[in-house]
Amino acid sequence: MNVGSLARRYAKAVLSIGIEDHSYEKLASELSELGALLENEELADVLSTPTVPLSQRRAIVDELLARLRPSDTVRRTTLLLLEKGRVAALPEIAREFNALVDEHVGRVRAEVTSARRLAPAQVAKLKQTIEQLTGKTVLLSEKTDKDLIAGMVTKVGSVLYDGSARTRLSELQRSLLDN
Numbered sequence: 001m002n003v004g005s006l007a008r009r010y011a012k013a014v015l016s017i018g019i020e021d022h023s024y025e026k027l028a029s030e031l032s033e034l035g036a037l038l039e040n041e042e043l044a045d046v047l048s049t050p051t052v053p054l055s056q057r058r059a060i061v062d063e064l065l066a067r068l069r070p071s072d073t074v075r076r077t078t079l080l081l082l083e084k085g086r087v088a089a090l091p092e093i094a095r096e097f098n099a100l101v102d103e104h105v106g107r108v109r110a111e112v113t114s115a116r117r118l119a120p121a122q123v124a125k126l127k128q129t130i131e132q133l134t135g136k137t138v139l140l141s142e143k144t145d146k147d148l149i150a151g152m153v154t155k156v157g158s159v160l161y162d163g164s165a166r167t168r169l170s171e172l173q174r175s176l177l178d179n
Contacts, residue, residue: 004092004096006086006089006092006093007089007092007093007095007096008096010077010081010089010093010096011093011096011097011099011100012100013077014027014031014073014074014077014093014097015027015097015100015101015104017073018073018101019104023071023073024101024104025101026071027071027073027074027097028094028097028098028101030068030070030071030074031074031090031093031094031097031098032094032098033068033070034064034068034070034074034078034090034094035090035091035092035093035094035095036091036094037064037068038087038088038090038091039091043060044087044088046060047060047061047082047087047088048085048087048088050085054082054083057082057087058079058082061078061079061082061087065078077093078090081093102139105137106135106136106137107136107137107138107139108130108134108136108137108138108139108156108157109138109139109141109157110127110130110138110139110140110141110154110155110156110157111140111141111142111143111154111155112126112140112141112142112143112152112153112154112155113142113143113144113145113148113152113153113154113155114142114143114144114145114148114151114152114153115144115145115146115147115148115149115150115151115152115164115165116144117142117144118142118152123140123142126140126154127140130154130156133156134156138156147166148164148165148166149164149165149166149169150164150165151163151164151165151166151167151168152164153167
C-alpha cells in the first residue's frame with residue numbers, strides 16, 4: 001500500500017474521532033507537531049528500522065510523547081503506527097489530516113509568492129477574492145521571490161495562478177522563437 005492512501009486512511013480514522021468529540025483542531029495541531037519531529041530522517045530511520053528492538057523504539061516514542069503530552073487519541077495512534085512499522089508515515093498522516101480538517105470546516109490554504117512583500121491592503125484584497133472564488137475561509141501565507149521580477153504566483157489548494165512577469169516574459173520568448 002502506498003504512503004498516500006495509508007496516510008489518508010489513518011487521517012480519516014483520527015478525524016472521525018475528532019469530529020465526534022469536537023477535538024479535530026487540537027488533534028491537527030498535535031499531529032503536525034509530532035509529524036514535524038518525524039521529518040527528521042535520523043529519528044524516522046531509527047523508529048522504522050526493524051533491527052532496532054521494538055522495546056527501544058517504544059522507549060524513544062514514549063519519551064517524545066511524554067515531552068509533547070498529546071491527547072490520548074494521538075498517543076494511541078502513534079503507538080499503533082509504531083507497532084505496525086508505519087510510524088515514518090506520521091508526517092504524511094498529519095498533512096492528510098490537516099487537509100481533511102480544512103475540508104470539514106470549509107477552509108482552503110493559499111500561498112502567494114510575489115517579487116516584493118505585498119502591502120496589507122493587497123493581501124486583504126487577494127484573500128477576499130480567493131474567498132469569493134472558493135466560497136471558503138482562506139488561510140493565506142506569503143513568500144517573496146525576487147526572480148519573479150513583478151506580479152505574483154498564487155496557489156490555492158492544488159490550483160496555480162501564475163501572473164508573474166517572469167512567466168509572461170518566458171511565454172513571449174517562446175512565441176518569438178516559434179515564429
